[in-house]
Amino acid sequence: MMKTVNKMPASMMKKIAFPDSELGLSITLNGGQSFRWSSLNNGESFRGVFAGRVWTLEQSKTHLSYIVHGPLADDSENKKLLSQYFRKEVSLKANIKIWSTADPHFEKACRHVKGVRILNQDVVENLFSFICSSNNNIIRISSMVDKLCRFFGEKLCVVDGIDYYEFPTVKSLARDDVLTILKEAGFGYRAGYIANAAKKLVELGGEIWLKQLHKNCNQSYSSAREKLITLPGIGPKVADCICLMSLGHLEAIPVDTHIFQVARALYLPHLETQKTVTPKIHNEVSTFLRELWGPFAGWAQTVVFCAKLNNNDLVSRTKKRSSRGTTEIPQKTARINKNLKTKSETS
Secondary structure (H helix, E strand, C coil): CCECCCCCCHHHCEEEECCCCCCCHHHHHCCCCCCCEEEEHHHCEEEEEECCEEEEEEECCCEEEEEEECCCCCHHHHHHHHHHHCCCCCCHHHHHHHHHHHCHHHHHHHHHCCCCCCCCCCHHHHHHHHHHCCCCCHHHHHHHHHHHHHHHCCEEEEECCEEEECCCCHHHHCCCCHHHHHHHCCCCCHHHHHHHHHHHHHHHCCHHHHHCCCHHHCCCHHHHHHHHCCCCCCCHHHHHHHHHHHCCCCCCCCCCHHHHHHHHHHCCHHHCCCCCCCHHHHHHHHHHHHHHHCCCHHHHHHHHHHHHHHCCCHHHHHHHHHHCCCCCCCHHHHHHHHHHHHHHHHC
16 A cells, blocks of 8 residues: 655755656656565655665656655765666666667657666665566565565664665575575465575675676676576576666566567567567577667666556557558568577577
8 A cells, every 4th residue: 555654845855966858766666676665645756775775765857856764874975876776877868769779669669658767776685586576466576575674684764654674684584494484474485495595695605796796897797697597596587687687787688478578579570479488588589689779788678668568558559550561670670680590500
């Protein structure tokens, strides 16, 4: 249930310049990337936790306003953290132009959404959150993540009568009683994945091992992905989510049902009879889209994902227009298909 709170006095909130064309707060926070944000005041503001702080955010046409609850750090540090979280240094407008030029289908999709950004999340939280996402919906994932924080995380503060917690450490999730607690809390088979992944991570070096998979540590996307898949509960899609949202590999493309449907309808019609996303299909779709959209392909994928969620008949209507000859697959698509086929034959 949506919680209503008194609107924050303008004098209490700090601001950073962030036009709504570059940041769509609602679609970014509610788009299935992070599961710790709640809508307040009928969607006028949002409250959530990251970087060990509880934040309330509001957006205008030109600025992002915020207040940090609990023990306050220097505000310059808060501004830095907020800018990093939303990857403010990356121009969405410039990238939309690049993606739209490369792909007319993308240009049509992005008309339906505005300001979709890739969050720069803590890798431990992101990893265990997406283990919870297996065969799940956002409401249940959010509930599970909240339970992980309440059961095993450190309490940060109380805001409007609600306790807020830090996300638990790898070590706390590796405790011997975690499996039993999570099974009793209704996590099902995900309880074993969480407990075993935490224990495996402790053996490997915990958070330090995970952070070494970051692009800034000269780790390649393929290497980071391969290492993540060795962890319990981490398959190709979840590994790509972690690479994209926490490890700086913005070329990573998680292929879920929605993106597979888009790819099958608009780019790879030979997959029309394919009903499920096998690892082989995941690799084919992600490789194709990465070559089409370029080094920030994962961000482009997220825009298309949000566009499909907000306009569910987007694929069917576009496909119908294509069958009538008014929308054609661009020449670049045909070239990429040819290149992929050649690579397959020579490998």
